[in-house]
Amino acid sequence: MKPTIAFIIFLLALPYSSGAEPSSTQQPQKGKPIYEKLCSGCHGVTGRGDGPAADRLRPRPRNFARGQYKFTYTKFGKLPQDKTLFRWISEGLPGSSMPPWKDVLTEEERWDLVAYIKTFSRKFARAKKKGRVPKPIVIGTAPPSSAEDIREGKELFLQNCAKCHGKEGRGAGPSAPTLKDSQGDRIWPRNLTKGWLYRGGGSPEDIYRTVATGITGTPMPEFMDSLSPEKIWRIVAYVESIRQKKRPPINDVLVSKHMQGDLPSNPCDPAWQSVPSSYIPLAAQVIEGERWFKTTIESVEVRSVYNGAEVAIHVEWADKTQSPLTAPPDKFPQNGLDALAVQLPVKMPLDAEKPYFLGGSSAKPVILWKWTNGGRPEVFLGKGILKMEPLDREHQTLRVAAVYKAGLWKTVFIRSLERPAKNDITIEAGKYLPIAFSAWDGNNGEKDAQRAVSIWYSLLLKPPVKADIYLWPLFVGLLIAVGEMALAIKVKKEKEK
Amino acid sequence: MKKFSVLFTASAVVIGSYLFLKYFFSFYLQLPIPASLMKTYMFLIVAGTLLALTADDDSARKLTAPFHSLLFDPSLRRSRNAVFFVLPFLGAFITYQSRPKTEAPVEFRTVHPAPPSSMTAFGKTYNLITLRNPYRELEINDPDNFRKAVEEGKAVYYRNCLFCHGDKLRGKGIFFDAFHNPHPANFQAVGTIAQFQESYLFWRISTGGPGLPKEAAPWLSPMPVWKNHLSEDKIWKVILFLYDYTGHRPREVGGNE
Incomplete structure (x- = not known):
């Protein structure tokens, strides 16, 4: 023992x-x-x-x-x-x-x-x-911060940090596309809203340290000589207030909510705020075509609603540049187009078998709804990631709206539930529809097969709540009550014996 | 207390086992037991407890005594009424809780399917049963060149496999979140490369996700078809590296060596 x-x-x-x-x-x-x-x-x-x-x-x-x-x-x-x-x-x-x-x-x-x-x-x-010992800076512990401190922190942030990190802290400031490190590599300011990705740790003391000492070898300067500790703590308080600490959970099912009336076609429509979003992490597509490992789009967030006739899919993602840039920096001349694609099978799968997650195959093709910044939405039939055939106009009941603001793309894809042509998909409520996403950062030189991709997820158009959700429990409750009565009668009889 | 003791013991055993299985494994060991397996375990535990406690008539009577007295004992009238009142609501509540949820449809997938007996790649046909790693014999015959081959395999791994299978070969590379279903194989675990012959790895690496048989859901796997990117030579060397790094030994087959 x-x-x-x-x-x-x-x-x-x-x-x-x-x-x-x-x-x-x-x-x-x-x-x-x-x-x-x-x-x-x-x-x-x-x-x-x-x-x-x-x-x-x-x-x-x-x-x-x-x-x-x-x-x-x-x-x-x-x-x-x-x-x-x-x-x-x-x-x-x-x-x-x-x-x-x-x-x-x-x-x-x-x-x-x-x-x-x-x-x-x-x-x-x-x-x-020489007997030199590294001298650490004094950090102390984070003081409690009031709403006033956060407001002052925001002012300080706008004065000192926004040029690179952007007003909203997503790393999309005006200088962002021009930065490089001491080894000549392109470098991007941190998107401070994604707190789980802070390289140097995410505690208030860690943030203080980075602001105070800067990041050696990068354009991030030290602020300990120009700002007092109190001011740095206020910046920390503001950064803390805009960051999401933990990576959102990953759900394999994206639920589309049923709604009455017209679907919100404006990506900034406040109606989207009340729709729950799903976090979908992306990885570089390194399998097909010229292999590209360094994509910049880390994830997309997806929301969806539908009505009797159409489905709307709202896709939002952080991108530090709106490409093509009007004036690309000389050092980094690549200036492609930002784009996003939603991938679906051509038919609702009857069994578990789906098309190949990466652009389908000739045996099992996919449908691709692609939005490109500045262009009109296109619909492709995919028989492989490098074999995308544009479909004719009749397929294009697809409408896409996109808005770029403060380091964030927001797009809405709307299409009829009914298939627009024979070799396209009819979207049915109550069934799990495979869905995948691809994203391109034009300013990062991404195009065609060079992109960030997701695996298959399931989109579920959730049918409106039916009464039977309440009827079954009622039925079970009554059944038990009847059983109890029978038991009580039996017990009574036995006692009388 | 004495009257309820057998029932009490039984409940304590069942609840205790449940808590242990649930919390010790998921929170302490960080290895949660899948729900379906949990159901099987709990079924066995409940059945075992009932069997043990109803082994003879006397103990069986003791076990059911509390229920019997609840129904017949006039002094327990209030408890009886309370139980009868609560039960229908409890049943209704459980039914409501078990309404269909929006969980991903279950996809049954064979993780390590049986390999075919032969495969073609690099313009050749390989018999996977007799296929051997051509560099394996160097391990004994020419250790220096063996080390060299392992080092070359290491470079192949870091340039190609690292992103999914990770620095520690545990399947937790930087693409782990994005490719979580199915997730990249953990080569350190006893259930992966330690179970296979090198020819199995040669097959899986060369033909990748799309080369899987249907029962393994080839359309889901982001594993590239490496014969399109790597030479035959490099694939054998990266296999050497996987075994060398993890300390596993490939499975040997056939007694005629």
Whole structure:
């Protein structure tokens, strides 16, 4: 029995053991084999951020030889503390390709890794020789913030941050398309509304740190010299107020609500606000055509309503540029068209079999409703992602409206439930209709097969609530009551005996 | 208390098991038991408890005694009336709760379907039963070149597979959320590559999602058809890497070696 209890105590203690202080026995030579097994695929054997995966990742993996670290508790451009490196190795950098390693490596191994990573840049040894120790900034803890603080924070944000992060914080400020980092890579300001993707962590103290020290090697400057701690805390309070902390849950069914009267065809119609939305994460389409791994559209949010004649699908997504740009920056001349497509099967599937999720196939084609910025909506018959045939005008009972505002595209696709032509789909209520999405960021050079895609989801036009939802419980209740009466009579008879 | 003891024990066993299965697995181990499996477990537990407690007439009587007295005991009249009053509402409530919900239609899908006996790729036909990894023999005969092949396989993995199958080979790459159904295979788990011969992996990698048989829902899988992107050589090397990194051994088949 005793070993069992000890084991349970051990298990319970596991998640709580974490040391933030370096062990005295850090050994770079012990970190080397760990690095070469786990880290070199991205960061490269020589630590130059040039592992085999490097050019397919955004952001590019850190080049340790430069001794430049983005998220530190030291002033802009200064070397980080060991415990900062330990933290990023342990917890990873959310929204990037760097995963947390604390579930794989022991604390000691992580400290050894820190020691080994530091050997890639001479800066650390030089600083040590000169007796220089990294000096962390003072952060303290977040003060309670009032509505007034948030309002002042917003003012400060508009003055200091909006040029890149945009007025609404979606990273769509006027400078956004022009930015690059110290290695010449294109870089985008964070969309601050998606709080689960903050690279340097999402606590108020983390946000304070990033605002105060900036992000070394990027256009994000440090504000600790120009703004007082009180002002930075107000900016933090404002950022906290606009960010969604957790990634929305993923539902495989998109429910379309039944409504009377005309469907809201304006993407900004307030009626859409009351329709629940579904979060659909996207991934780069890297299977067909010229392979492109660095898409920028992370997800779309979908809402839907229908009436007796038509269905409306509202798709909304964050995009930092409205492409084509009127004046693309010289450094980044690619200037394609933003676009979005809704993919459906040609027929309501009778069994579980669906068309291939990526644009269908000749045996089982798909229908694609495509909206392109500045163009008219098109309908395609897809027999593969590279084999899209435009369908004739008679299919185009499709109407699309789109609005771009403050880093957000909002579109509404409306089509008749009845099929507009023979080889098109009739949409039926009460059935699960496979549906998928593709999105293109023109300013990111995306076109044709180069795009962000989703897997199949199910769109369900939910029939209006019928009375039988209440009739069945009533029936069951009555049935039980009748049974009880019979039982009571039987008991009474037995007692009389 | 004594009168209810057998029933009390039975309920405690059933409720206790339920709580353990539910909370220990989902919150502590982070491995929630699927609802259908949970139903099976609970059925077995309830049936087992009833069997154990009704093994002889005496204990069976003890178990049902509380129900009997609830019906017949004049002193329990109030409880009886209360139970009779509540039950129809409870039944109606449960019926209402179990009304059809908008959950995704269940798609039955074979995760690791049986491979065909042969396949064609790279202009050749392979017999999957006898097919061996040409680099495997180097492991014993030429360890240096074996390491080299594993390293080359590693580069192939990081350039191509990382995005879905992840840094830790657990199937949690950066595309994990987007490709959650079906999710990328976890090579560290005992149920994947540890169960297969290398020829199985060669088949799955070369022909990808679209190469799956119908029972495995080929239309859902985002696994690329790698024979369109990688050479035969690179596929064998990446297979070496998968086993080397995870420490699993490929399954060997046939006794005539």
